Amino acid sequence: VQAFGPALAPVGTVAFLAMAAALGAGSGATFALVAQRTPANQVGSVTGVVGAAGGLGGFVPPLVMGALYGEYGSYAAGLALLAVVAGAALVFTLTGVRAASPGEGRKPRTGHGRGQRATA
Numbered sequence: 001v002q003a004f005g006p007a008l009a010p011v012g013t014v015a016f017l018a019m020a021a022a023l024g025a026g027s028g029a030t031f032a033l034v035a036q037r038t039p040a041n042q043v044g045s046v047t048g049v050v051g052a053a054g055g056l057g058g059f060v061p062p063l064v065m066g067a068l069y070g071e072y073g074s075y076a077a078g079l080a081l082l083a084v085v086a087g088a089a090l091v092f093t094l095t096g097v098r099a100a101s102p103g104e105g106r107k108p109r110t111g112h113g114r115g116q117r118a119t120a
Contacts, residue, residue, distance in 0.1 A: 027054075 031047060038046045065078035 030054075 030050065034046050034050055035043055061078075061082065064081065065075060068078040068081070069075055071077075
């Protein structure tokens with residue numbers, strides 16, 4: 001059984017744990033930014049879209065890379081495609097995303113929602 005094969009190298013184990021921690025920190029920052037910049041009544045929907053996009057980003061590229069490697073015997077085409085997508089995302093970020101001051105998207109709650117009582 002492969003699981004009982006060669007022992008993990010300590011340096012590799014520490015490196016993978018550090019990568020996992022960094023990815024987790026980045027994910028937390030992403031969802032915190034969504035909560036800051038999105039109107040309160042849309043946070044759940046936007047969080048779902050961001051999570052779905054991240055899931056697709058982790059699922060589709062390996063399939064495309066594998067298909068391109070199988071077709072051409074090289075990762076060059078797949079890496080070029082990833083570079084084009086990253087460039088398009090950069091252009092969109094620089095031109096299509098307007099700058100907002102922190103907290104601009106959040107609107108204070110007014111009125112009385114469910115379970116809230118008026119105070120005098």
